[in-house]
Ligand code: GDP
């Protein structure tokens with residue numbers, strides 16, 4: 001995987017203090033290859049690697065004792081920049097209703113994304129959206145949108161498959177003005193491949209509805225094709241933003257990077273599942289961290305905040321920032337995470353832990369590894385939980401803890417190693433935060 005490849009390149013860098021130019025070149029070659037294999041467009045990959053190299057070699061950091069760490073930070077920075085730097089919000093028309101056209105290939109997730117966006121606007125932004133069923137070629141598409149609308153409690157304009165798309169959109173706009181809707185979200189037809197007929201129809205709908213946003217819905221699992229698709233839609237219609245769907249799948253990096261670069265348009269939302277609530281605003285910095293395998297600590301904290309009281313999350317956040325996050329905190333966090341489910345998604349967000357769980361024999365996402373970690377920490381004294389170094393230094397303590405928790409010394413060692421790794425990553429996060437790039441406080 002892209003993350004896996006990048007992490008291996010990083011672990012070589014991270015371990016080192018001073019670096020030579022050839023260390024950097026080697027690492028960058030590896031990173032470039034990993035990006036290409038993840039279907040990142042070759043122009044994008046080259047630009048990216050060149051930018052990192054220039055900064056790494058140009059800034060006299062190679063002689064510093066933390067050169068490896070700094071290069072990793074630069075990679076993270078540049079990736080964030082490539083992904084768009086800041087979160088791009090949905091535009092709003094000065095003259096409501098704001099019209100949003102959803103376009104893309106068949107199966108990309110347009111109908112689902114239309115409903116998700118409707119739900120997002122209604123629930124998070126307290127707006128009144130009207131969903132418009134303008135894909136008349138697949139009769140099921142109309143039923144699908146109507147059913148989704150019912151499920152999420154959002155109005156759907158669906159005159160039926162006998163009515164021409166242009167007429168559907170025209171009447172939808174009337175209905176929206178009459179009914180005081182402030183967003184009109186148009187679900188359009190797709191094709192398996194781009195063709196002129198489709199583009200002509202979409203262009204007609206565009207001229208008719210003068211949308212504030214034309215969002216291209218792209219399946220994150222499509223590799224290089226995503227680039228061609230994005231290019232064609234952009235040339236024909238002038239898209240304003242991207243919704244990247246199916247990011248809950250395995251391929252999380254390539255498409256995002258390429259589509260952003262090729263169109264110059266921001267990715268505004270990502271789809272992370274089939275359900276109508278599986279839509280999130282896109283954060284370039286979080287995506288960068290996720291690609292780089294640091295785990296998505298920020299998303300995790302946000303989830304935690306949604307589930308627990310805010311004070312507790314603040315304390316946790318402060319501890320991460322000050323780097324005095326202890327095994328005791330880790331245990332608390334694990335126990336809370338257990339309540340949040342689905343487990344595998346959440347575990348993937350904890351730095352170091354996602355990988356660790358994958359390595360377990362026939363791992364699955366049962367709770368066994370979690371229980372083992374819990375047992376080990378519970379067998380430590382409070383002092384040991386606060387200062388894992390004590391355990392690291394003493395083999396008699398490790399033997400005692402292994403016995404007490406019904407595990408083996410190697411399990412104890414593994415946990416300590418993972419925890420050490422996690423702390424290191426948190427340190428990087430906080431260093432980045434202090435650099436003014438982004439602070440966890442403004443979540
Ligand atoms: P359309 O042809 O572009 O309208 O695509 P649909 O909205 O009908 O979606 C095609 C399939 O992809 C459906 O089975 C959806 O449930 C699924 N889908 C859409 N978005 C996501 C997503 O973010 N994650 C996952 N796992 N599936 C999705």
Ligand code: MG
Nearest residue numbers: 110111135141
């Ligand atoms: Mg559809």
